[in-house]
Amino acid sequence: MNRLRELFPWSVIIIAFLLILFLPVSEHKVHLTTRILIFGLYAIAFNILFGMTGLLSLGSALFYGFGAYVTGMMTKSFGGDYFIYLLLFGAFSCFILAVPLGLLCLRLTDVYFTMLTFAFGQLAWGACIKLYYFTGGDDGIQGIPRMAILESTKSYYLFVFLVVFLSLIILWKISKSPFGQVLNGIRQNRNRITFLGLNVYKHQFLAFLISAFFTGLSGGLYSGLDGSIHPNMFFWTQSGSIILMVILGGINSFFGPLIGSIIFILLEDYIGKTTEYWPFFLGTIMLIIVILFPKGILGTISNFIKGFSSKREIGNGCHS
Amino acid sequence: MDVILEIKNLNKHFDGIYVSKNIILKIFKGSLTAIIGPNGAGKTSLFNLISGYIEKDSGKIYFQGMDISDKKPENIASMGIVRAFQVANFFPDETVYDNVLVASISLFKKSTNFLADKYSFKNIREHTDMILKNLNLFEKRDLKASELSHGDQKILDIAMALTLSPKVLLLDEPTAGMSPDERKSMVKVIKELHKKFNLTTLFIEHDMDVVFGIAEIIRVMVRGEIIAEGTAEEIRNNPMVIESYLGKEV
Numbered sequence: 369m370n371r372l373r374e375l376f377p378w379s380v381i382i383i384a385f386l387l388i389l390f391l392p393v394s395e396h397k398v399h400l401t402t403r404i405l406i407f408g409l410y411a412i413a414f415n416i417l418f419g420m421t422g423l424l425s426l427g428s429a430l431f432y433g434f435g436a437y438v439t440g441m442m443t444k445s446f447g448g449d450y451f452i453y454l455l456l457f458g459a460f461s462c463f464i465l466a467v468p469l470g471l472l473c474l475r476l477t478d479v480y481f482t483m484l485t486f487a488f489g490q491l492a493w494g495a496c497i498k499l500y501y502f503t504g505g506d507d508g509i510q511g512i513p514r515m516a517i518l519e520s521t522k523s524y525y526l527f528v529f530l531v532v533f534l535s536l537i538i539l540w541k542i543s544k545s546p547f548g549q550v551l552n553g554i555r556q557n558r559n560r561i562t563f564l565g566l567n568v569y570k571h572q573f574l575a576f577l578i579s580a581f582f583t584g585l586s587g588g589l590y591s592g593l594d595g596s597i598h599p600n601m602f603f604w605t606q607s608g609s610i611i612l613m614v615i616l617g618g619i620n621s622f623f624g625p626l627i628g629s630i631i632f633i634l635l636e637d638y639i640g641k642t643t644e645y646w647p648f649f650l651g652t653i654m655l656i657i658v659i660l661f662p663k664g665i666l667g668t669i670s671n672f673i674k675g676f677s678s679k680r681e682i683g684n685g686c687h688s
Numbered sequence: 689m690d691v692i693l694e695i696k697n698l699n700k701h702f703d704g705i706y707v708s709k710n711i712i713l714k715i716f717k718g719s720l721t722a723i724i725g726p727n728g729a730g731k732t733s734l735f736n737l738i739s740g741y742i743e744k745d746s747g748k749i750y751f752q753g754m755d756i757s758d759k760k761p762e763n764i765a766s767m768g769i770v771r772a773f774q775v776a777n778f779f780p781d782e783t784v785y786d787n788v789l790v791a792s793i794s795l796f797k798k799s800t801n802f803l804a805d806k807y808s809f810k811n812i813r814e815h816t817d818m819i820l821k822n823l824n825l826f827e828k829r830d831l832k833a834s835e836l837s838h839g840d841q842k843i844l845d846i847a848m849a850l851t852l853s854p855k856v857l858l859l860d861e862p863t864a865g866m867s868p869d870e871r872k873s874m875v876k877v878i879k880e881l882h883k884k885f886n887l888t889t890l891f892i893e894h895d896m897d898v899v900f901g902i903a904e905i906i907r908v909m910v911r912g913e914i915i916a917e918g919t920a921e922e923i924r925n926n927p928m929v930i931e932s933y934l935g936k937e938v
């Protein structure tokens with residue numbers, strides 16, 4: 369029963385996202401769904417820090433942008449054939465960059481951590497614009513090539529799906545691991561974790577590295593999508609929209625951020641086409657959703673289902 | 689008998705008010721000691737100092753002969769000095785089982801294992817079950833910790849401490865806020881645990897029935913100083929203690 373329930377969301381994801389490949393949908397829709405997947409990965413990676421560990425970073429775009437630029441710039445100079453390796457290399461670079469940044473930012477707690485991540489994110493954005501000869505400054509970089517087999521929109525979509533799906537399995541495993549349990553403990557009561565003999569800083573730091581790796585991976589995937597990257601990928605509003613997605617979908621459920629990404633991207637696309645005041649409408653709709661679903665859409669739904677079936681469950685535990 | 693915990697000339701003040709004044713304390717291995725004293729005497733602060741949560745002004749703390757005065761709280765805990773709290777301290781959103789599981793994960797040093805399933809370790813599962821059964825929480829293991837009764841939350845806090853297989857257990861008012869029935873069962877639990885694991889236990893307590901009922905040695909703390917120590921009989925008849933703390937109670 370529990371196995372089945374665990375497999376359910378995965379089957380929905382596989383069916384829903386692969387079905388699109390066989391439907392007669394426009395290139396634009398496939399492109400949109402690719403973005404949903406990329407931001408879904410980004411949002412879930414972000415939520416390892418936020419929803420699990422209780423660390424609100426306003427600088428996640430730093431790793432998103434850095435992953436995108438490392439992968440994008442190197443693919444441009446080495447050629448599209450190396451894209452897959454450079455994608456991993458970009459993610460790994462973020463992991464390395466997260467070492468000093470994590471050590472520093474995590475020295476601070478709560479809102480001070482948030483402010484410091486914000487500062488570093490903006491610093492990276494500024495540097496990206498200023499280093500004109502290296503990064504192309506405001507213009508960003510265009511014409512990043514793709515591997516021959518990933519040429520078509522659909523094949524790239526399939527590739528992104530596979531990478532995101534694999535990443536989600538790893539992140540899912542992490543969330544169910546002893547390490548994940550400790551992160552949940554840190555969020556709820558870091559003091560208690562300390563007195564259980566565990567070093568809060570160390571575990572937060574590891575969470576920071578993991579989150580940076582997968583955020584960088586999502587950035588790299590984006591660099592291959594349009595073959596174009598720009599400094600705004602580092603900008604704090606990018607970090608901000610990820611926070612919105614995560615809150616929309618529900619911070620306490622693993623797949624919540626993916627739902628948030630779907631809603632956010634679809635809304636942005638639809639409203640963006642209809643009116644030029646889209647940020648205003650987007651904001652209003654978000655507000656309504658957050659008020660109607662205080663625990664996020666998935667959080668509220670799963671609470672509802674749990675309330676329905678909880679009576680039957682007490683006493684037949686899943687651990688023994 | 690071996691001294692397991694020794695405190696030498698410990699001093700600590702907050703804004704000139706002493707919470708520890710030249711405290712000298714020897715705790716013997718396997719002993720069951722009560723610390724009593726009026727509100728604000730510095731009892732919790734003493735636990736905070738021992739467990740490394742607050743910094744002392746001066747003095748030394750030795751655990752099994754080793755100086756631990758400058759160690760971090762998490763290191764002191766993993767060395768074997770483990771505490772439970774005056775206000776039950778746990779992970780509210782987790783089940784009772786997962787609360788204790790976190791402590792087991794710490795004991796078996798699996799906290800950085802990030803790819804295995806948290807329920808997949810046989811030794812961790814067995815240890816967790818053992819603790820839950822010993823503290824009568826096993827039937828409640830699937831309840832959310834925040835939904836437990838106040839008394840059970842205190843027991844859960846103590847269960848987590850015990851999970852770490854402590855060498856010295858510090859209990860801060862284990863029966864505070866409990867109903868008389870809960871109190872009785874808590875007293876029984878403490879006695880049993882002490883016997884079963886020959887566990888060195890220090891507990892702070894206001895309830896004199898509890899104190900006189902279980903403690904082998906009682907230490908009385910007033911304004912940061914330990915003014916008396918002895919058996920229940922000796923403490924009851926100590927004029928200084930009667931004057932400054934017990935008053936007309938006894």
Ligand SMILES: Nc1ncnc2c1ncn2[C@@H]1O[C@H](COP(=O)(O)OP(=O)(O)OP(=O)(O)O)[C@@H](O)[C@H]1O
Nearest residue numbers: 702707725726727728729730731732733734742774
């Ligand atoms: N971190 C702190 N900063 C400032 N003052 C503190 C701090 N911790 C404790 N105190 C003060 O030190 C005194 C002793 O507090 P402590 O909690 O140790 O008392 P206690 O003996 O445990 O009392 P109770 O029986 O009420 O729990 C109190 O007056 C308290 O206000």
Ligand SMILES: [Mg+2]
Nearest residue numbers: 731732733774
């Ligand atoms: Mg106290």
